[in-house]
Amino acid sequence: MLDRRQFLKLGGATAFASLFGGCDKVQRTLIPFVIPPENYTLGEALWYASVCSQCPAGCGIVVRVSEGRAKKIEGNPLHPVNRGKLCARGQAALQTLYHPERLSRPMKLSGARGSGTYAPISWEEALSLLMVPLKKVKAEAPASLLMLTEPMRGHAGLVAGRFMKAFGSKYRAAWDPFGADAMLSANAAVHGVRDLPEHDLANARYLLSFSGDFLETGISPVHYARAYGRMRGDRETIRGKFVHFGPRLSMTAAAADLFLPCTAGTEGIVALGIAHVMVRDRLTDASAVAGRLADDLFAYSPEAVERRTGVHAHDIAAIAEEFARNQPGIAIPGTGAATGPDGAFHCAAVALLNVLAGNVGKPGGVSFPNRAQAFAKYGPEAALLAPSPESGYAGMRDAIEKMRGGAFRMAILSGATNPAFTLPPSLKFGEALSKVPFVVAFASFLDETTSQADLVLPVPTALEAWGDDLAPVGHSGAVTLCQPVVNPFHDTRSVSDILIAAAKELGGEPAKALAWGSFRECIEKAYGGPGGEMEKALQRGGFFGESSSPRSAARTGNIALPKPAERPIDGDPKAFPLALHLYPSVTLYDGRGANLPWLQEMPDPVTTAVWRNWVEVNPKTAAGLGLADGDGVTVTSPSGKITAHVAINPGIASDVAAMPLGQGHTRYGKYANGRGENPITLLPAGETYALQATRVALTKTKLATRLVRFAHPEGQWKISNLM
Amino acid sequence: MNIKWAMAIDLDRCTGCGACVVACVAENNIPVVGEAEAEKGRLMQWLRVARYWDGEYPEAQAVYLPVPCMQCERAPCETVCPVYATYHNEDGLNAMVYNRCVGTRYCANNCPYSVRVFNWFDHKWEKPLDEQLSPDLTTRSRGVMEKCTFCIQRIRRAKETAALEGREIRDGESVPACVQTCPPGALLFGNLADPHSEIARKLKDPRRFRLMEHLGTEPKVVYLKRQKGAGR
Numbered sequence: 001m002l003d004r005r006q007f008l009k010l011g012g013a014t015a016f017a018s019l020f021g022g023c024d025k026v027q028r029t030l031i032p033f034v035i036p037p038e039n040y041t042l043g044e045a046l047w048y049a050s051v052c053s054q055c056p057a058g059c060g061i062v063v064r065v066s067e068g069r070a071k072k073i074e075g076n077p078l079h080p081v082n083r084g085k086l087c088a089r090g091q092a093a094l095q096t097l098y099h100p101e102r103l104s105r106p107m108k109l110s111g112a113r114g115s116g117t118y119a120p121i122s123w124e125e126a127l128s129l130l131m132v133p134l135k136k137v138k139a140e141a142p143a144s145l146l147m148l149t150e151p152m153r154g155h156a157g158l159v160a161g162r163f164m165k166a167f168g169s170k171y172r173a174a175w176d177p178f179g180a181d182a183m184l185s186a187n188a189a190v191h192g193v194r195d196l197p198e199h200d201l202a203n204a205r206y207l208l209s210f211s212g213d214f215l216e217t218g219i220s221p222v223h224y225a226r227a228y229g230r231m232r233g234d235r236e237t238i239r240g241k242f243v244h245f246g247p248r249l250s251m252t253a254a255a256a257d258l259f260l261p262c263t264a265g266t267e268g269i270v271a272l273g274i275a276h277v278m279v280r281d282r283l284t285d286a287s288a289v290a291g292r293l294a295d296d297l298f299a300y301s302p303e304a305v306e307r308r309t310g311v312h313a314h315d316i317a318a319i320a321e322e323f324a325r326n327q328p329g330i331a332i333p334g335t336g337a338a339t340g341p342d343g344a345f346h347c348a349a350v351a352l353l354n355v356l357a358g359n360v361g362k363p364g365g366v367s368f369p370n371r372a373q374a375f376a377k378y379g380p381e382a383a384l385l386a387p388s389p390e391s392g393y394a395g396m397r398d399a400i401e402k403m404r405g406g407a408f409r410m411a412i413l414s415g416a417t418n419p420a421f422t423l424p425p426s427l428k429f430g431e432a433l434s435k436v437p438f439v440v441a442f443a444s445f446l447d448e449t450t451s452q453a454d455l456v457l458p459v460p461t462a463l464e465a466w467g468d469d470l471a472p473v474g475h476s477g478a479v480t481l482c483q484p485v486v487n488p489f490h491d492t493r494s495v496s497d498i499l500i501a502a503a504k505e506l507g508g509e510p511a512k513a514l515a516w517g518s519f520r521e522c523i524e525k526a527y528g529g530p531g532g533e534m535e536k537a538l539q540r541g542g543f544f545g546e547s548s549s550p551r552s553a554a555r556t557g558n559i560a561l562p563k564p565a566e567r568p569i570d571g572d573p574k575a576f577p578l579a580l581h582l583y584p585s586v587t588l589y590d591g592r593g594a595n596l597p598w599l600q601e602m603p604d605p606v607t608t609a610v611w612r613n614w615v616e617v618n619p620k621t622a623a624g625l626g627l628a629d630g631d632g633v634t635v636t637s638p639s640g641k642i643t644a645h646v647a648i649n650p651g652i653a654s655d656v657a658a659m660p661l662g663q664g665h666t667r668y669g670k671y672a673n674g675r676g677e678n679p680i681t682l683l684p685a686g687e688t689y690a691l692q693a694t695r696v697a698l699t700k701t702k703l704a705t706r707l708v709r710f711a712h713p714e715g716q717w718k719i720s721n722l723m
Numbered sequence: 724m725n726i727k728w729a730m731a732i733d734l735d736r737c738t739g740c741g742a743c744v745v746a747c748v749a750e751n752n753i754p755v756v757g758e759a760e761a762e763k764g765r766l767m768q769w770l771r772v773a774r775y776w777d778g779e780y781p782e783a784q785a786v787y788l789p790v791p792c793m794q795c796e797r798a799p800c801e802t803v804c805p806v807y808a809t810y811h812n813e814d815g816l817n818a819m820v821y822n823r824c825v826g827t828r829y830c831a832n833n834c835p836y837s838v839r840v841f842n843w844f845d846h847k848w849e850k851p852l853d854e855q856l857s858p859d860l861t862t863r864s865r866g867v868m869e870k871c872t873f874c875i876q877r878i879r880r881a882k883e884t885a886a887l888e889g890r891e892i893r894d895g896e897s898v899p900a901c902v903q904t905c906p907p908g909a910l911l912f913g914n915l916a917d918p919h920s921e922i923a924r925k926l927k928d929p930r931r932f933r934l935m936e937h938l939g940t941e942p943k944v945v946y947l948k949r950q951k952g953a954g955r
Binding site: 067072087090092098100215216222225229230239251254259261489608610619651652 | 771774850904906
């Protein structure tokens with residue numbers, strides 16, 4: 001029989017078993033229901049403001065942080081550039097933070113230089129590996145230090161600039177493959193301001209785009225996409241009209257009311273055709289300019305322009321009249337026009353339209369905000385904090401030349417622009433870099449460039465770092481602050497922090513120039529420190545509400561007609577019948593997004609392709625070459641040869657083959673590697689960096705891979721019902 | 724207050740940029756399937772931006788059509804589910820109870836808009852990518868159907884906040900991730916039952932239409948046609 005004592009014993013044992021018996025079964029999934037029961041309180045999340053670094057547009061972000069982990073990025077509603085909006089690349093920036101292939105520890109080369117094999121080391125060892133050669137170079141030949149970065153804005157630029165100056169080397173090259181070189185020189189020639197214009201799309205009634213990519217990858221895609229939406233639908237009685245000229249039906253072109261294909265590399269000539277009609281028919285108020293240009297514009301009659309560009313003369317005349325009569329209107333050049341060998345001409349011709357329309361400095365027109373004003377207190381050093389948004393191609397070529405000549409004993413690499421991937425291979429960047437005895441790279445990922453270093457130091461991502469920024473357009477003079485939104489996920493140190501520490505150890509000039517304890521201290525000193533204004537600004541994301549006075553365009557009466565240089569692009573039209581049109585990828589930008597699975601799996605807006613690149617061809621051209629959609633082709637230019645899959649684009653000029661940039665990595669991790677080949681290898685190494693610089697031939701090839709496209713399942717639906 | 728959530732998609736503003744797609748993936752713990760599975764049509768994205776070609780060169784045009792779940796008032800998916808995994812909730816949404824789903828895929832088969840996606844596998848988030856997973860909603864396991872929920876976790880949160888403060892939920896207090904991020908402001912979300920809400924006003928626009936209206940599904944995602952020319 002069971003007595004009372006035994007009963008209790010047994011009962012206890014059962015209770016024990018039932019309590020702890022489940023211990024081996026750990027609950028691994030989250031609570032699996034769509035609607036949790038009543039009273040189930042969800043964890044409270046915190047939002048921290050910072051800046052997106054997926055492209056140089058400088059959008060403000062807020063990051064949702066739950067239990068110490070960043071969960072979601074959204075646009076900062078207070079930020080003047082993007083007002084709460086964010087693009088696909090910005091959304092995906094979260095994956096850089098928790099990327100499996102992110103560098104978590106310092107590494108030193110363990111194999112041959114360039115082999116990309118590294119052994120993890122401690123920070124102490126890494127810093128001594130950095131400091132020993134650095135001290136030696138400083139003592140023996142300070143001018144033989146090279147610093148090669150992406151354009152650095154804000155105090156990060158100040159730290160880098162001061163470090164190099166105090167160190168005694170003037171070789172600081174910054175590389176941005178989509179730098180606005182052509183637009184800068186065009187604006188200097190036409191408006192007398194060597195800076196980026198701010199286009200007030202939201203208040204415009206008419207928009208002319210010349211290969212514009214302002215909705216996808218231009219200078220500030222989210223800023224302009226938001227303004228575009230407002231131009232279309234925010235005004236009670238006005239809907240801005242949008243006309244696009246260009247060789248390819250891009251995502252931006254698809255948004256246009258009217259897409260008029262023109263021959264590749266003739267955007268500026270179309271613009272001059274429009275200018276011709278405006279001057280001829282007295283459609284412009286800028287009569288002084290018109291009078292001066294009338295003779296030179298004579299050659300650009302609509303009929304003459306039609307012969308060269310393929311745009312019908314009556315279209316040019318009609319659009320010139322519409323443009324002139326629907327003011328304010330804006331003419332915008334895009335990457336496709338600006339990155340040809342004649343880019344400066346195209347941009348100047350387009351800028352001329354803005355002058356003729358008389359919209360410079362007016363609402364709904366073009367203005368030139370003064371960027372450097374925000375950092376005026378630094379005097380001549382302000383240029384370090386707000387550098388000119390140019391590509392730095394000349395500086396890169398110079399640096400490569402000098403590297404090859406053995407001028408450098410040490411090189412410091414930093415930034416996401418990956419010159420070994422984004423520069424034409426004929427420049428032989430990699431080979432030149434191998435001539436530098438000691439290369440140290442600051443990076444979050446190994447890529448084609450950083451994997452050639454001797455020492456790789458892991459840096460925090462933009463979500464874990466201090467900093468400040470001034471966006472190229474739409475900033476209204478507001479400086480944005482970056483703060484770590486989460487504790488650094490790995491043991492990383494920022495470039496600025498290491499430079500400050502290195503300067504201290506070097507002593508002398510560098511220590512004096514960089515007299516901060518850390519980069520955070522540098523930022524806090526600059527903005528008034530914790531408490532007070534800076535704390536409020538950190539919460540809001542920056543110092544908003546201050547407005548800078550726009551610079552008036554200096555020169556509007558004294559313009560010469562831009563002259564095309566008529567530099568032919570590479571390749572004999574007989575052997576290479578198609579002009580190669582390269583464009584920044586909507587998802588991968590210059591290639592930095594290629595290691596993020598979210599971006600790889602986002603269908604491209606035009607082709608709906610995922611995970612791979614392609615070459616876009618007109619259906620008739622494809623049929624003439626015996627190519628069907630998805631076929632493999634070899635793309636041959638005088639400089640190189642790659643393979644890709646054909647994607648038929650019904651809206652691309654028949655003498656053009658277009659490819660997106662960003663794919664074709666070989667050393668950027670498993671998500672990026674082996675997804676097509678890099679179209680930059682087709683480019684010649686010219687005087688200026690030009691993406692539209694060569695002609696190509698296509699030949700059918702059997703490929704083992706396939707181009708996966710996200711076709712639309714509801715094929716029975718008729719498009720006529722949508723319009 | 725009566726609630727009838729609805730979404731307006733203004734095709735005159737949509738640029739097809741795909742920000743909504745990635746925002747949705749980030750918000751809703753949607754797995755990445757990879758190239759091989761994508762080829763089999765097994766992309767898991769809840770929201771797609773369909774692209775249509777119209778006309779021939781040089782008059783060719785591309786038109787973008789973002790397609791989330793239509794949250795039909797008379798939803799064909801609901802009537803065929805043998806286990807009531809998909810049901811109509813009090814706000815008029817087609818909600819999914821993942822635990823009930825047995826994976827017959829009848830609902831996807833019956834959905835005229837092809838917006839439902841099926842978990843053919845237990846999708847893995849390679850560490851530490853799983854650190855990003857939102858704690859507000861679960862990941863779904865193999866054999867379970869899933870689809871756009873209008874970000875029900877956000878609606879839920881806004882309702883709780885409103886209840887705590889003893890008030891009605893405000894217009895614009897809760898918007899799905901896609902609507903929040905849309906750069907040109909093509910997407911609008913709100914309560915159609917509230918005559919003063921922005922969406923109720925917006926949907927008086929004569930440009931409105933719904934996808935496959937003739938099927939009688941009464942979608943709560945309403946499109947606004949593209950306009951032509953300058954002026955209105």
